[in-house]
Amino acid sequence: MDFLQILDAPIEPGGLVEWIPAVPGGLGSWRRDSRETSHNHEQHLRSAFEYRARTHREGGRESWLGVSIEFAEPLSIPSIRAAMIAYVNRHEVLRTHVVLKADHDGRYRTERYSTERETVHLKMSRIGWYTETPLLLEQVAGSFDRATAPLHWPAYRFATVARPHSFTLLFAADHSLVDGYSLVTAQYELTELYRASRDRRPPALEPAGSYLDFSDAQRRAADLEGPEHPAAQTWARFIAPYGGTFPPNPLLDDPPPAGTSPDDHEPPVIDHRPGGGAVEAAPPQPFQPSRTCLLLDDAGARRFEDFCERSGASTIGGLLGALSVAFRATTDADEFVVVMPRHTRTDAAWAHSLGWFVGLAPMAIDIHDTPDLVEAARRSTAAVTESKYGGALPFLRVADLIGVGGSPHMVVSYMDTRGTPRADVADAGGARVLRSHSYADDEVYVWVNRTPGGLRMHARYPAVGVDRVPRFLDLFARLLASTPAER
Incomplete structure (x- = not known):
């Protein structure tokens, strides 16, 4: 899909x-x-x-x-x-x-x-x-x-x-x-x-x-928790090296100052209200470009999943590992710092509900020694396990408890839709998930979905002054495609 x-x-x-x-x-x-x-x-x-x-x-x-x-x-x-x-x-x-x-x-x-x-x-x-x-x-x-x-x-x-x-x-x-x-x-x-x-x-x-x-129920339970909650502690350890906020994303050529938000970069507008006075408007900011592709067909996705299992990694860990290898090659950064949405549909009652059932889990994957894909997949799998508690409290509650500043600059999402009714029909073009455009110039989002047809990727990133992101995405795709089959 x-x-x-x-x-x-x-x-x-x-x-x-x-x-x-x-x-x-x-x-x-x-x-x-x-x-x-x-x-x-x-x-x-x-x-x-x-x-x-x-x-x-x-x-x-x-x-x-x-x-x-x-x-x-x-x-x-x-x-x-x-x-x-x-x-x-x-x-x-x-x-x-x-x-x-x-x-x-x-x-x-x-x-x-x-x-x-x-x-x-x-x-x-x-x-x-x-x-x-x-x-x-x-x-x-x-x-x-x-x-x-x-x-x-x-x-x-x-x-x-x-x-x-x-x-x-x-x-x-x-x-x-x-x-x-x-x-x-x-x-x-x-x-x-x-x-x-x-x-x-x-x-x-x-x-x-x-x-x-x-x-x-979630609100009442979360409001009873304090800074000793595992989610707050996970986030506190995550932001401590970066001065209590999110680190800049080295994929961005000219990252905005720490603590700023996408809204800080909106162009000024003309105030037409009576007595409001006119403010000269800057040219409209272009919305983010996007990339959508089939990374691997079903056979290729199964081959990659087998590779992850043989390497002692989960599929999510393998995907993050490939992203971290591509990140290191593109930026020469020592860490792949990423926030991953985690679903909060922890009860069968919410399986078919319409709503925003998402928590955020932070992780920092060590890549200073330029690990190969197998080692990066193992490290990423461990990071996923260690960070799972980060999504156990809503981010706003965490921010209120420990004072997190700013917003994520690198987000990776993974979802497996194969168990959804009509998933094969949707995957063949019968249905598509849509999103609005975005103007943010300080964030990169990557969504990877496992569908009946394979692994699909959708990404969005800033429109101006960014050359590294397309190279990063290209290398990620090549790493997945080159996964060796079992001998």
């Missing part, structure tokens, strides 16, 4: 319709919900709130994830409407909104409001017929960018692109509502809900727990 930046998605043009969630009476009819907000969600809202306060605009901070699903049949309007409404009813996170409020002393507090099942309906907006994919994608991307602002409800939107004998269903949501695994499962759920409605039968779906219940 490909993971693509929206403008790279190969969606066939056709008639575009946007489906906008709404509730009669607006948020004023919703009930106050006492369940606590997750730390991930609050951290995300803090960032968006501070950005809006500084720039007086919502755009430029796009952080949505989405999915596109292909159907080889004419679109049934009643069935697709029923499927999308059923999806909203199934996942409570799509029927809630968190309001962030900042007190005069700089402290934040959150208030959650929710609405019941069957209260959300969809407004159908016919946008027009498109004959060219680039123009279609520009419209969809712009619409999703505007619709998924995290400080408003709904922070998600559906769209369909219909053709005489096929159609595409698209769904996008702000990151506060979904994670990558949510979108992998969404392709099956939305397909099944559509077919069930079309065939007039009950959908064959497992129960899905509510992310709101998870958030509440």
